[in-house]
Amino acid sequence: MSGPTVLLTDAAPAKAASTRRSALLGGGGRALLGLLLPLLLAGAWEIAVASGFATGRLLPPPSRIGAALWSLAASGELWTHVAATLIRVGLGFAFGAGAGILFGALTATLPPLRWLLDPSLQALRAVPSLAWVPLFILWFGILETPKVALIAVGVFFPVYVGVAGAIASVDRKLVEVGRIFRLSPLALARRILLPAVLPATLTALRTGLGLGFLFVVAAELMGASEGLGYLLVDGQQFSKPDQILAAIISFAVVGKLADTALVTLTSPLVRWQDTARETL
Amino acid sequence: MLSLQSLSKTYADGTRALEAIDLAVPNAEIVALIGGSGCGKTTLLRLVAGLDRPSAGRIALDGEPITGPHPGVGLVFQEPRLLPWLDVAANVGFGVSDLPRRERAERVAHALERVGLAEHAGRWPRELSGGQQQRVSIARAFVANPRVLLLDEPFSALDAFTRKDLHRHLLALWEEVRPTVLIVTHDVSEAVALADRAIVMRPKPGRLDESVALPLRRPRDPAAPASEAATRTILGALDRSLRPRDAARTPELAGGSSF
Structure with a gap:
């Protein structure tokens, strides 16, 4: 009897972890991932202009x-x-x-x-x-x-x-x-x-x-x-x-x-x- | 009485699909038309349904000529052909939209119960299995209370278990309305399970060949000796129908051979 029980307790956290991960990447998580690149680029440009690396005259921050x-x-x-x-x-x-x-x-x-x-x-x-x-x-x-x-x-x-x-x-x-x-x-x-x-x-x-x-x-x-x-x-x-x-x-x-x-x-x-x- | 007199159909490209079909089906009889592909089974049903016009000959239902889709004639297609934008109940009631709302709802509910889909009334066709969809399509035909029901290989795409289940549903509905049934099939055991008479068709051009009476009591057991003998008789007739026609022999349509 103990064999299967042990197996179950072993498997349960792994399964929960995988569902947690897919929940993070599903729905809202996926939308955030899509925003990551434009936000990064915008932030980088903002910093570049603010610190004087670029003038931002033709492409404003x-x-x-x-x-x-x-x-x-x-x-x-x-x-x-x-x-x-x-x-x-x-x-x-x-x-x-x-x-x-x-x-x-x-x-x-x-x-x-x-x-x-x-x-x-x-x-x-x-x-x-x-x-x-x-x-x-x-x-x-x-x-x-x-x-x-x-x-x-x-x-x-x-x-x-x-x-x-x-x-x-x-x-x-x-x-x-x-x-x-x-x-x-x-x-x-x-x-x-x-x-x-x-x-x-x-x-x-x-x-x-x-x-x-x-x-x-x-x-x-x-x-x-x-x-x-x-x-x-x-x-x-x-x-x-x-x-x-x-x-x-x-x-x-x-x-x-x-x-x-x-x-x-x-x-x-x-x-x-x-x-x-x-x-x- | 459904009667076909010297019915012929030649398509525009010269294909002679049917030639000189004579057939009389008394009311409430179940007739199975058996044959391989290309012997005009489906063409025959489409003519009786009024979807196509014959090249020659006439079709009459209780003496009334059929020249187009007729209120007394229902057709179940090979595929369910449900309307995907209507739920199951609306599909079943599609052909009786001129009835008062309440009577329509009652008849639809009753038909759905008869085919065992009462609890699926509000679902979309795409949510049903193939067998369930075909049950909906049978219910749709029965709701209009046809005097003649035509079935065009309605179970050919289904597995054997589902098919047997649908035979049961079909016979239950038939008991209730008792229409004349013309069922096209290429499955001999299906003919033995359902029909009062099996008619074998010959190809090129499509003609009616031997007729086998099936005076077995219902419910039928496919393993019973009588069913097995009937299956053998039909298989024999099918075999003969594929051989070149013996000029001297005339088809035994009137009484039909029994076994």
Whole structure:
């Protein structure tokens, strides 16, 4: 009897230690590990500038970037710029994603329309979206319209391709289940096609949103009096690298928050999926 | 009565999947269609289900022609084909969404109980095993109270133990609703376990060959001498079906050979 007992008491602490170690590296521990490198680099740069090894004129230390961010936020200026950028991305995303879903759904379900439209759209897709900038400025001036149009164009194509592809690849076998139960075309669309294309559509929307932020920078670089992109241009013209970096950090935060909001708002719709999505 | 009259199916590429199928199945009979791959078993079921149109011939259920998916005809596919975005109960109730909410819930609960999955009603299909998923798909077909139930090798992907368990569930549901059942299988012991009649099919083009009546009492014991004799008879018929057709011999479909 004593043999197995001894073995058990020997094994127990080892096992506890290994679970403790994996708990440390799991969840919060892993997140901290990811922060280690940027924090180390930032701290090293801060010390280098503070001790006079570097001037920090072109690459300001974290404390000066933080101060720039703080003063922008405290004066309320930052929020004006963030709001301007968000409104542009929001409008452009709404128009681009709406049109992308509409055209994607139409061309995927109606073959004649696909033969008519898809070649032209694919040709337009091959044009780098920034190539439209001069034309849009000629057509729409330099105010909000060309910016929103550029973002909408950037968002449109990934959403269009994603939605059309999702509809085209709906499992024929599931459609047959709908046919066996004699669903009307409308019920088939609502009860089988729509849920089946939802995950791929949401992925396409996420890609579209990411591109929306890409194009809002381009749009604001081409001339704006407010917006995070304007902060970038302003920082370049008046040689304020701390402001440029503050704007870049704001872009990262706002973009990540928008993406997280999109995922959080839509995740109840695809709760049924296998968990791969959670790791994205 | 489910009747098929000189039913043929030639696919667009010229493949003659079925040729001149004549078959009459009285109500509540269980018929097993046996044959190797490529003899048109699945095509035959898809025609009866109304998923495909025959090239020639007609199908009628109690005198009413079948030209498309029919409310009296249910189909259980080879794969469970559950909708991954619906929980188990919603999958079972998928085909009866026009019923009032309460009646639907009652029928779904009853069917789930019948296939032994009552406690899994709220789970996602992906959380179930293959055998459980196929039980859900059988329950989904039964909830609509079909007069004819078609099963397309529904148990072929499952292990022998699970298969036997599902035979039991299938027969329990059948006892209750008593639909006409057409089950396609390539497993002779499955035919002997379930069917009142086994029909052997010949390939290229698909035709019905010999028919073996299985007047055994249920529940059936696969090891009983009667079951073993029936298995041998069907195996013999299968063997003959694979040989080149003897021109003089006519298929004995009307009465069928017994053993």
